[in-house]
Amino acid sequence: MKKHIAVVSGDGIGPDIVREALKVLFAVGAKFGHTFTTSSYLAGGAALDAVGIPLPEETLDGCRNSDSVLLGAVGGPKWDTLASNLRPEKALLGLRGGLGLFCNLRPAILYKQLSDACPLKAEIIGEGLDLMVVRELTGGIYFGERGRTDDAAFDTMAYTVGEIERIVRKAFEIAQKRSKRLCSVDKANILNTSQLWREVVKRVQGDYPDVEVSHLYVDNAAMQLVRNPRQFDVIVTENMFGDILSDEASQITGSIGMLPSASLREDSYGMYEPIHGSAPDIAGKDLANPIATILSVAMMLRYSFGLQAEADCIESAVSKVLDNGYRTADIHTPGMKKIGTNDMGSLIAQSL
Amino acid sequence: MKKHIAVVSGDGIGPDIVREALKVLFAVGAKFGHTFTTSSYLAGGAALDAVGIPLPEETLDGCRNSDSVLLGAVGGPKWDTLASNLRPEKALLGLRGGLGLFCNLRPAILYKQLSDACPLKAEIIGEGLDLMVVRELTGGIYFGERGRTDDAAFDTMAYTVGEIERIVRKAFEIAQKRSKRLCSVDKANILNTSQLWREVVKRVQGDYPDVEVSHLYVDNAAMQLVRNPRQFDVIVTENMFGDILSDEASQITGSIGMLPSASLREDSYGMYEPIHGSAPDIAGKDLANPIATILSVAMMLRYSFGLQAEADCIESAVSKVLDNGYRTADIHTPGMKKIGTNDMGSLIAQSL
Numbered sequence A, B: 001m002k003k004h005i006a007v008v009s010g011d012g013i014g015p016d017i018v019r020e021a022l023k024v025l026f027a028v029g030a031k032f033g034h035t036f037t038t039s040s041y042l043a044g045g046a047a048l049d050a051v052g053i054p055l056p057e058e059t060l061d062g063c064r065n066s067d068s069v070l071l072g073a074v075g076g077p078k079w080d081t082l083a084s085n086l087r088p089e090k091a092l093l094g095l096r097g098g099l100g101l102f103c104n105l106r107p108a109i110l111y112k113q114l115s116d117a118c119p120l121k122a123e124i125i126g127e128g129l130d131l132m133v134v135r136e137l138t139g140g141i142y143f144g145e146r147g148r149t150d151d152a153a154f155d156t157m158a159y160t161v162g163e164i165e166r167i168v169r170k171a172f173e174i175a176q177k178r179s180k181r182l183c184s185v186d187k188a189n190i191l192n193t194s195q196l197w198r199e200v201v202k203r204v205q206g207d208y209p210d211v212e213v214s215h216l217y218v219d220n221a222a223m224q225l226v227r228n229p230r231q232f233d234v235i236v237t238e239n240m241f242g243d244i245l246s247d248e249a250s251q252i253t254g255s256i257g258m259l260p261s262a263s264l265r266e267d268s269y270g271m272y273e274p275i276h277g278s279a280p281d282i283a284g285k286d287l288a289n290p291i292a293t294i295l296s297v298a299m300m301l302r303y304s305f306g307l308q309a310e311a312d313c314i315e316s317a318v319s320k321v322l323d324n325g326y327r328t329a330d331i332h333t334p335g336m337k338k339i340g341t342n343d344m345g346s347l348i349a350q351s352l
């Protein structure tokens, strides 16, 4: 297989972690006989410094003309005082919108080797956690009409049946490949958009009779994630609820530095990135944990390129390196071997 | 001091728990030389059964003409099939709206005697938890303009400066009486209402120079509540964010049956109620835990009547009874003495 990947390293530790992820990508390509090529593009603060805007047209075009996108992280205090249309984070919104990436996959996995980091009691997490939040990414209140006067403001949460149906179908398909349980989260006792959401889920459900569906209000879901996260397998929800719940679910694993994400289009095209930030304070110091970005590469292979064995191979290599006691500083505990960004990437590449 | 309190017992265990809370109210009145009088009013299913609507005008008038309101719980499966404008829960919205109760106080307290029930690890909760979520209750997306067509829907999150300022000032005043730390939660990197919210917090902050202010995005706040809830003292946020975060914070204590709440007007008037539901399955069986309602009375004394010592006295009495090993069924653990609703109320009243 030949695939061309747009690489957007971004700011802070972005270049550090993307470098290691590409090391693993090329190694897995060599092992399995695939040819992966890359082109690099600017976005975020790096683009602001170079050309004065957070998302140059060239970047968007380059991403569009690639088979998928690998992104590091954007943003940092250096650009925090800029006007809101010039904030580095605008690059993320622009990429998601410009590339039509409406389906955000946020796995929350607790590795048994790192269960000490989990904030929940052992009897709650049991054998570990492995749940997937499917978040609608291009609709809802983050994209609706908004306005300001001197003494008032409004934002609009809006959804069409089409916008809901395409994300709900993605979630059903993912549930079919996992434990066949899907929990839809809304606030249908109050919001019209949530009532529409629930109607669509109930109709679409007929096409996936093997999937068991449940419904939860968002405030209750925020409680249940703490009380008993193991009750969940796949959660599907609208943009803002998904933002809140996917972050909460991530925190429940205790290891944000380990978690990848995917943002998918209707076809198999996607953008892959770690969920953590750009951590400018440790940029370039060989301190960042590249595992989330490496696992993002595994998701790319699985969801965009259909390369299951290759994705499994990367995930096993990560687990092997953890089993052998290697840790970057963020996940280090007494008795483990502390290593840097570069060594972590190399060890995982060698363990493929 | 003389105060007249409107009592709305409601449905299910409502009468059981309110009876015990009044026992404690009258006992604390006798001890400190105050005269508390009460009038009872119907709301929820009880009102539906008696007069066919969930919130009779007489109830609203009676509440308006009292110094504060004590509410038990409303709702139950018996009335779940009624049209949405006849649901018992409409009584709560009607009381909040009709009484102008825009400020919801949701303490999340973990009693060290009940720390086994907390889902978080011991090293995270340390000596216990005691935080306060101040939630805006009558604005935002739950009350904004909404609409539906066959294939689309919208809801509007709207706020005025006035609506924001009055809740933010309440939160600053509460922070001044606690640890002088206030965390404002919004999504100001995206939402116009949140940007307005943050502007108001930053301006109003000048009037409370002794309070240290921090700002968190709502998704990050949902994470931080799990990662390290002890970093928070008072959190202030808009209606929907407050709905989600206050429920998450409650769950973190592990003991929903212990948590009171207050809903305040601009002056000192307020409505006080436990956060738990009406639990119709155990109604009238001397099984309900009255502590959340008893602690709601303590909040009434503190926030509406300014009776600090009296409120402290009730809270100490609750702690003393827990120290002595008495538990209702919902919080019972091996080795503790299981008692009923009535005995729990009496023991707390005797421990004042």
Ligand SMILES: [Mg+2]
Pocket (backbone or CB within 6 Å): A243, A244, A247, B219, B220
């Ligand atoms: Mg987020």
Ligand SMILES: [Mg+2]
Pocket (backbone or CB within 6 Å): A219, A220, B243, B244, B247
């Ligand atoms: Mg709620």
